[in-house]
Amino acid sequence: MKKLLFFILFSSLISSLALARSTGCKEGNCDNGYGKWVYTDKTTYEGEWVATKKHGQGTETWPNGYIYKGEFKESQWNGIGILFFPDGSTYEGEWANGFMNGEGTFTWSDGKQKKGIWKNGSFQE
């Protein structure tokens, strides 16, 4: 019984250490400069950092296939950027506060396009 308990505790410790080692700043400088950060859910950000925040040009890749390449401000998608959806659809244009805001083009995976002004993720007719 004691051996089993010891084995469980030891396994938990090892897995916690392994998880801790696989997340966080993996390359470069994630305080001020250029670096790569890996989150616990395998989301990654590689790009510029200012005062420990994503700021400048960078690429954020989600494990489920969303990829944002473009400008970041205060860790949010802000400025000009392109979002690739998992099915191949894209939105290229202006972003504010993490949403499609401003001028941009949404392209569906079948090639159909919608171009114009977007506000908080909605197309303005």
Add this chain to the structure above:
Amino acid sequence: MEVSKNSFKTLSEPVKQFGGLVGIIILIFLTFFVLNNIFGEGDELVAKMKIEEERIAQERKLNKLISSLPSGVLVSFDGTDNFKLSDELYEAVCKATKLIPQRAIMGANFLNFRAHEIYTINGNKIDETFVKWDDEKNKCFAGFVVSGNNVGVDETVKVSGEALSFLSTGIDTRVYFIKNF
């Protein structure tokens, strides 16, 4: 009355015993008939048990299928390096999937700002998730409901769309991409 009493007495012992046995059997049947009428559910219970058995058998079949799938991202569309599901597998995976992880919810919220707002203010709480196979459209639909009830916002938003990709962990499957645009 007296005559029938006397005629009963004149019967032989084995006949009397047989009559008694038949009487007891009839009494038992009547008792069960009355009890069944009072508590009902006899046929209903059998039907329910059959449905449950079928459900368990179906679940076992789906679990077997899930454990046979490759671990990683499974998609229902072309154009990626991920494992492409056949039509049959797509339906089976859809029916076996119950979980929707946070990134899939966040992705769907890109196209629904109000859902994002409520999801943010309520502390990332989801009221309800659903994954359903649509027999008519032959498609898998998934979605979730967010509400601000826990923070005093009397508003509920339902987000739904086609579930086009899944994550197979080897133990279960999760919706990975909800196309709500």
